[in-house]
Amino acid sequence: MWCCVSIIRCGLLSLLLSWTSVLYAAEIGEINAREAELIDHIQSLQERVEDLERRLDGQPYADTDAALEARIEAVESSIITQATPAGNDFRAYWSDGLRFETMDEQVRLRIGGRIHNDWYWFDESRDLHRSLGNIDDGVLFRRARLYMSGEVGEHLRFTAQYDFAGGDADFRDVYMELAELPGVGNIRIGQFKEPFGMEELISSNNIPFIERSQPTSVFAPSRSTGVMVHNRFLEDRLAGFVGVFRDSNDYGNHARDGKYTVAARVTGLPWYAEEGRQLLHLGLAYSYRKLDGEYRVNVRPEARLTPRFLDTGLIAADKEQRLGLEAAGVYGPFSLQAEYMMSEVDTDFLGKREMDGWYVLGSWVMTGENRSYSRAAGTFGGIKPRNNFKLSGEDRGLGALELALRYSELDLNDGGHRGIQGGSEDTITLGLNWYLNPNARIMFNYMHTQVDRDFYYSANNWVFRARGLSLNAFSTRFQVNF
Numbered sequence: 291m292w293c294c295v296s297i298i299r300c301g302l303l304s305l306l307l308s309w310t311s312v313l314y315a316a317e318i319g320e321i322n323a324r325e326a327e328l329i330d331h332i333q334s335l336q337e338r339v340e341d342l343e344r345r346l347d348g349q350p351y352a353d354t355d356a357a358l359e360a361r362i363e364a365v366e367s368s369i370i371t372q373a374t375p376a377g378n379d380f381r382a383y384w385s386d387g388l389r390f391e392t393m394d395e396q397v398r399l400r401i402g403g404r405i406h407n408d409w410y411w412f413d414e415s416r417d418l419h420r421s422l423g424n425i426d427d428g429v430l431f432r433r434a435r436l437y438m439s440g441e442v443g444e445h446l447r448f449t450a451q452y453d454f455a456g457g458d459a460d461f462r463d464v465y466m467e468l469a470e471l472p473g474v475g476n477i478r479i480g481q482f483k484e485p486f487g488m489e490e491l492i493s494s495n496n497i498p499f500i501e502r503s504q505p506t507s508v509f510a511p512s513r514s515t516g517v518m519v520h521n522r523f524l525e526d527r528l529a530g531f532v533g534v535f536r537d538s539n540d541y542g543n544h545a546r547d548g549k550y551t552v553a554a555r556v557t558g559l560p561w562y563a564e565e566g567r568q569l570l571h572l573g574l575a576y577s578y579r580k581l582d583g584e585y586r587v588n589v590r591p592e593a594r595l596t597p598r599f600l601d602t603g604l605i606a607a608d609k610e611q612r613l614g615l616e617a618a619g620v621y622g623p624f625s626l627q628a629e630y631m632m633s634e635v636d637t638d639f640l641g642k643r644e645m646d647g648w649y650v651l652g653s654w655v656m657t658g659e660n661r662s663y664s665r666a667a668g669t670f671g672g673i674k675p676r677n678n679f680k681l682s683g684e685d686r687g688l689g690a691l692e693l694a695l696r697y698s699e700l701d702l703n704d705g706g707h708r709g710i711q712g713g714s715e716d717t718i719t720l721g722l723n724w725y726l727n728p729n730a731r732i733m734f735n736y737m738h739t740q741v742d743r744d745f746y747y748s749a750n751n752w753v754f755r756a757r758g759l760s761l762n763a764f765s766t767r768f769q770v771n772f
Contacts, residue, residue, distance in 0.1 A: 399440035404771035406432040418759035461542045475521025481542040485531035485555035486575045488616045495771040496672040498694040501592045505647025509631035526665040531555045553577040557668030573616030593763045602712035606638035623655040649698035656691045679726040690725040713743030733767040
């Protein structure tokens with residue numbers, strides 16, 4: 291308080307000096323109306339200072355300073371209380387998706403989704419047209435999904451994802467997970483992908499082609515309802531997954547006896563450098579499936595709007611075993627990925643029959659980026675452009691470009707006309723992907739497939755043997771994901 295009075299006194303002194311000059315001007319007869327107003331104002335200030343000094347004369351300095359310090363402390367405490375949020379307050383921010391988290395980081399949420407809009411044009415050979423009919427061009431929303439995922443506390447995670455592409459809300463990944471349990475790792479319960487098939491386990495947002503390969507479509511089982519334990523070892527160089535599943539419908543339900551699956555997968559990284567820009571991935575997967583007396587495979591080519599060219603027909607069978615081998619490598623912008631998958635079916639009347647398939651794909655990110663890799667999942671992630679697509683400003687850029695090529699074979703024949711005759715296909719696909727930013731890309735695919743299959747007509751007791759039926763398809767996808 292005394293400091294304030296001193297400051298006022300200093301200010302008053304300067305005003306008095308000005309006043310002196312004004313009085314001098316008055317004495318010599320050069321004062322004007324503005325200067326007279328200034329004189330009155332200075333006299334008023336002097337009276338207020340004298341009154342303040344009289345009020346302070348009766349108070350000890352120490353008491354005045356203590357009261358001033360107490361008031362300052364009270365103001366500071368109020369400011370700190372208002373500025374410090376409670377632990378359950380949350381903040382919202384964007385990081386390749388809309389995210390929320392509490393200030394104590396005990397609850398984290400993410401809201402996201404994806405839109406995949408596909409366009410197709412087909413050109414089938416005359417023999418294929420005669421055998422399987424006309425294949426129409428078309429368009430479809432391949433996926434239209436929304437999801438929420440998050441963490442509640444230190445050990446509980448969850449995901450709830452729904453797909454609206456078919457006109458209703460089908461389940462996709464809907465599960466909870468007990469995470470980072472000592473000596474166990476992670477326990478996942480709900481509907482999610484079985485641990486089989488690297489290409490299948492890569493998110494549809496990140497696969498290099500519009501559709502996965504035919505062997506993956508046949509042998510990788512995708513989503514079922516079950517429980518899975520998974521963990522990482524050797525400084526994240528080794529990952530293991532094992533689970534028990536029941537087949538479920540699009541709503542996660544199952545109501546039949548006897549049908550279940552045991553699946554396991556192990557992946558390793560013999561070589562990992564430069565934070566994933568250089569790596570070698572190896573993997574092995576196994577699946578034992580207890581069937582409910584029936585087995586059938588019918589599959590379309592690597593284009594969604596075509597009919598199902600290959601079909602084993604309905605076979606009486608008790609169990610099935612599947613084996614998958616994986617290998618992949620990344621060297622900067624270049625990557626290779628390959629899988630071999632086979633199925634042995636224990637049929638009731640045809641004995642044990644085997645079917646298999648394989649693919650190999652190569653990718654070159656022409657703008658220099660690399661495919662990312664998740665050591666926890668043992669799969670590839672997406673490509674993040676160094677410069678997002680932007681036409682103006684200092685940070686302008688064109689995004690990232692990826693060129694990809696894949697060859698695949700699928701053989702659903704074993705045992706001639708006394709065994710399984712589902713047919714075979716060879717397919718080559720060329721792809722060009724334009725990544726506008728981490729959340730959007732435009733894809734262009736050209737696919738050429740050849741079909742060999744015997745068509746049996748029991749009513750007439752004759753066989754139509756189709757060889758070299760060919761289909762060309764051009765497709766494009768407009769994709770947004772967050």
